[in-house]
Structures are given as C-alpha cells and as structure tokens.
Amino acid sequence: AQRVTQPEKLLSVFKGAPVELKCNYSYSGSPELFWYVQYSRQRLQLLLRHISRESIKGFTADLNKGETSFHLKKPFAQEEDSAMYYCALSVYGSARQLTFGSGTQLTVLP
Amino acid sequence: EAGVTQFPSHSVIEKGQTVTLRCDPISGHDNLYWYRRVMGKEIKFLLHFVKESKQDESGMPNNRFLAERTGGTYSTLKVQPAELEDSGVYFCASSQSQGAGNTIYFGEGSWLTVV
Numbered sequence: 212a213q214r215v216t217q218p219e220k221l222l223s224v225f226k227g228a229p230v231e232l233k234c235n236y237s238y239s240g241s242p243e244l245f246w247y248v249q250y251s252r253q254r255l256q257l258l259l260r261h262i263s264r265e266s267i268k269g270f271t272a273d274l275n276k277g278e279t280s281f282h283l284k285k286p287f288a289q290e291e292d293s294a295m296y297y298c299a300l301s302v303y304g305s306a307r308q309l310t311f312g313s314g315t316q317l318t319v320l321p
Numbered sequence: 322e323a324g325v326t327q328f329p330s331h332s333v334i335e336k337g338q339t340v341t342l343r344c345d346p347i348s349g350h351d352n353l354y355w356y357r358r359v360m361g362k363e364i365k366f367l368l369h370f371v372k373e374s375k376q377d378e379s380g381m382p383n384n385r386f387l388a389e390r391t392g393g394t395y396s397t398l399k400v401q402p403a404e405l406e407d408s409g410v411y412f413c414a415s416s417q418s419q420g421a422g423n424t425i426y427f428g429e430g431s432w433l434t435v436v
Contacts, residue, residue, distance in 0.1 A: 215363075247427075253429075254324070254325075254427050254428060254429045254430070255364075255412065255427040255430075256426075256427065257424055257425070297364065308354070308366045308369060308377060308380075309356075309364075309366060309425065310366070311356075311363050311364040311365070312363065313362075313363045314363075314364075
C-alpha cells in the first residue's frame, strides 16, 4: 500500500527566507504527486501537481523517484504563505483516491 | 461556479445518535469522494462514487457508515450509531473525470463532534 510521509508537523520561517516542506512517499508503481494547501478558514485546494511541472505562487516541487521525494520549495517566503500544506499521492491512471500525508503547518513570521 | 458544498458545517451529537452529512458536488462532476480526518490523524479516503455507483468503498471504517448518491447528484454520509472516535472533519470532493491531470475539488468540510 502507498504511504506519504511529511516529517515536520510545524515549520516556521521568517519572511523572505527560503522554505522547503518535505514529502517522501512509498509506492512501488508510478504515482502522481500533489501538494494541497489549506489557508485559515478556507477549503483544501490544489497547489500544484508533479505532472504539470509548474510554479504556483512561487512554489515549485520536483519529483525525485530515486529518493522517492516531492519536496515543496519557495525561495522567498511571504506571510500569506502561512497555511497547512498536505502532500498527496494517487495511483497514476487509476481511480483518483488520494493518500495524504499528515500535513505541515507553515508559519511565516514577519 | 459554485464549489463543492457540504452541510452541516458543524454538528455536535451524543454517542449513539445518528448524523447525516450532505454533499453537493460541482455541477457536472460525475466523481464524488468522501474523506475524513479524525483527531491527530491523516486525511483518509472513505469512498468514491461514479455517478450513483460506488466505485471504491475500501476506506469505509465499518458498517456504521452508509453513503448514498441517489440519482448521481448529491451524496449523503450517515453515521449510525455515532461513536466518540467518529469525531473529526468529513470532507467531500468531486472531479469531472478520473484521468491524469484532472483536479479534485474539496468542500469546506463538515466538523463532527461526538460527545
């Protein structure tokens, strides 16, 4: 069975500092990886997916199959980035059941 | 366009009572999912509907949980009888299709507290 691990429950950085939220996964096949974000009092929303290879709100994430990682990075954190971030995996090409990590609460300090 | 809508947003019930959560997916989305996050745990998949059919219900914890999607539109998730460990947030989500690149949209969640 697939598993997603986010080792940091809480992460605090200062505004303007780089931020990296870690995500490791275990799955023997070809997964599809996502980052979801939940801002305070808002719904869970897709931030980015690995197949798109895009940058959203300055965030990027690269799938590293050798290290089975999909870390989320941003070079200069902003206060509005403070939120709960979830890494998630789905089995590529099949029903869209998502397996979530436990989430990382990011706080960007002024 | 309206997003995924869930009702009620919060519910407090006593152990042994019944609660029914409702989800209205985005119009035209055939795929509807239920997830939940109980205290201190990850968000976990419960089940997946394609139109009115249950595609995958492998995540349903036990037979106290019953999900329906009559007519392939809105869905209900009933917990009967509720237990203390059922407390948490129940998320509904929908998507247009299952293919790669398709986005799953989440509702705001229904907070359930069993006392």
